[in-house]
Amino acid sequence: MAEAFTGIEKIRYEGPSSTNMLAFRHYDADALVEGKPMRDHLRFAVAYWHAFRGTGADPFGPGTMLRPWEAAVDSVDNAVARVGVAFEFMQKLGVDYYCFHDRDVAPEGASLTEANANLDRVADALAAAQERTGIKLLWGTANLFSNPRYVHGAATSCNVETFAYAAAQVKKAIEVTHRLGGSGYTFWGGREGYQCLWNTDMKRETDHLARFMHMAVDYAREIGFTGQFYFEPKPREPMKHQYDFDAATCINFLRAYGLEKHVKMNLETNHATLAGHEIQHELEYAGMQGFLGSVDANTGDTLVGWDTDQFPTSIYMTTQMMYSILKYGGLAPGGINFDAKVRRESFEPVDLFHAHIGGMDAFARGLKIAAALRADGAIQKLVEERYASWSSDLGKQIEAGSESFASLEKLMLAKGDAAACTSGRQELFENVINRYLDNA
Ligand code: XUL
Numbered sequence: 300m301a302e303a304f305t306g307i308e309k310i311r312y313e314g315p316s317s318t319n320m321l322a323f324r325h326y327d328a329d330a331l332v333e334g335k336p337m338r339d340h341l342r343f344a345v346a347y348w349h350a351f352r353g354t355g356a357d358p359f360g361p362g363t364m365l366r367p368w369e370a371a372v373d374s375v376d377n378a379v380a381r382v383g384v385a386f387e388f389m390q391k392l393g394v395d396y397y398c399f400h401d402r403d404v405a406p407e408g409a410s411l412t413e414a415n416a417n418l419d420r421v422a423d424a425l426a427a428a429q430e431r432t433g434i435k436l437l438w439g440t441a442n443l444f445s446n447p448r449y450v451h452g453a454a455t456s457c458n459v460e461t462f463a464y465a466a467a468q469v470k471k472a473i474e475v476t477h478r479l480g481g482s483g484y485t486f487w488g489g490r491e492g493y494q495c496l497w498n499t500d501m502k503r504e505t506d507h508l509a510r511f512m513h514m515a516v517d518y519a520r521e522i523g524f525t526g527q528f529y530f531e532p533k534p535r536e537p538m539k540h541q542y543d544f545d546a547a548t549c550i551n552f553l554r555a556y557g558l559e560k561h562v563k564m565n566l567e568t569n570h571a572t573l574a575g576h577e578i579q580h581e582l583e584y585a586g587m588q589g590f591l592g593s594v595d596a597n598t599g600d601t602l603v604g605w606d607t608d609q610f611p612t613s614i615y616m617t618t619q620m621m622y623s624i625l626k627y628g629g630l631a632p633g634g635i636n637f638d639a640k641v642r643r644e645s646f647e648p649v650d651l652f653h654a655h656i657g658g659m660d661a662f663a664r665g666l667k668i669a670a671a672l673r674a675d676g677a678i679q680k681l682v683e684e685r686y687a688s689w690s691s692d693l694g695k696q697i698e699a700g701s702e703s704f705a706s707l708e709k710l711m712l713a714k715g716d717a718a719a720c721t722s723g724r725q726e727l728f729e730n731v732i733n734r735y736l737d738n739a
């Protein structure tokens with residue numbers, strides 16, 4: 300097959316002082332951090348939908364991307380040829396994983412039978428490319444939101460046959476994910492939510508969503524798929540309200556419906572922003588509850604109120620993220636999937652490289668800084684000092700459950716008032732972080 304990215308060689312690590320913009324300055328795949336190669340901490344994945352199906356279209360105009368390998372019609376042959384381009388890109392970039400929706404990789408066709416046959420043909424090409432390159436599937440998913448049959452949602456649709464079609468589509472997507480050795484399968488709500496509560500039976504819809512997920516999990520186990528299931532929170536867009544609002548909402552849903560043993564969180568930065576959280580909040584919340592699964596890496600724009608899916612470049616943010624990820628034991632079998640798109644104005648193929656290199660370097664640098672903070676215990680010690688009173692006998696007894704309202708009232712009546720509070724030292728914490736950003 301002819302090379303698609305001519306003139307671009309394999310992207311190599313050249314160190315922080317390199318000025319080569321097609322090289323890594325921080326991502327050194329085999330370098331050890333906390334005793335583990337960077338590649339195993341970060342487990343980078345390319346999102347097929349943005350990198351290879353993104354056209355640059357927006358509500359004001361059509362696509363702008365120059366993609367010389369794309370044919371005029373969306374045929375299966377073209378989809379198969381595109382697989383070669385995608386794997387050339389991933390190989391040159393040096394990522395170990397990719398993620399896809401069924402409808403990104405293969406055209407839908409005119410019926411379910413045709414859709415399944417198209418997907419099988421492209422899956423043959425994906426399997427061969429994986430075999431040839433060693434690149435693996437991080438997770439698969441199904442697009443249950445583009446086709447008009449999903450206008451009211453998929454699992455939460457008011458149309459029972461939409462639910463049935465979605466079940467058939469996800470059955471196939473799980474089979475293909477399994478066949479390709481995927482280490483996970485993601486549910487993102489798509490249009491699972493509402494635009495208006497007057498016409499919505501919320502209880503029925505969420506019951507149906509849970510029934511759907513149980514069927515998916517049951518079927519996966521039946522065919523021997525042992526990968527991790529993920530639920531990806533997003534509060535709104537396209538719906539006014541999505542049932543997978545944020546990590547806390549999703550975890551409550553999973554526990555309420557008995558799905559907690561099977562499903563963890565796939566947390567996306569820009570979705571956290573839309574929910575009014577920092578991604579650090581989402582990672583900490585999922586981590587402390589034992590639900591940290593995988594990450595969809597991107598960033599929003601604070602001046603734009605929608606899901607802009609930009610590539611992440613803020614070292615401050617990647618440091619926050621990697622600190623939480625290391626704290627909760629890492630992401631495997633999940634990873635860091637760049638659910639991000641180049642800007643409509645960045646339409647040349649080389650922009651795909653700049654975007655991913657920048658994101659990978661930002662996470663590698665965040666990883667190094669987070670590891671340095673952890674090695675010195677710089678933040679940990681300050682946090683422990685802040686909570687020092689809880690290491691007293693009283694604190695230990697409360698935490699152990701051996702105190703009561705009555706015993707605490709007796710203590711406070713005797714003391715008259717609580718001991719004085721100490722400073723929270725937020726500015727000191729922030730200055731410590733900046734010191735490590737300078738030096739690590
Ligand atoms: C949409 C989004 C999806 C999911 C997979 O905002 O993030 O691409 O990651 O369906």
Ligand code: CO
Nearest residue numbers: 531567595638
């Ligand atoms: Co996503």
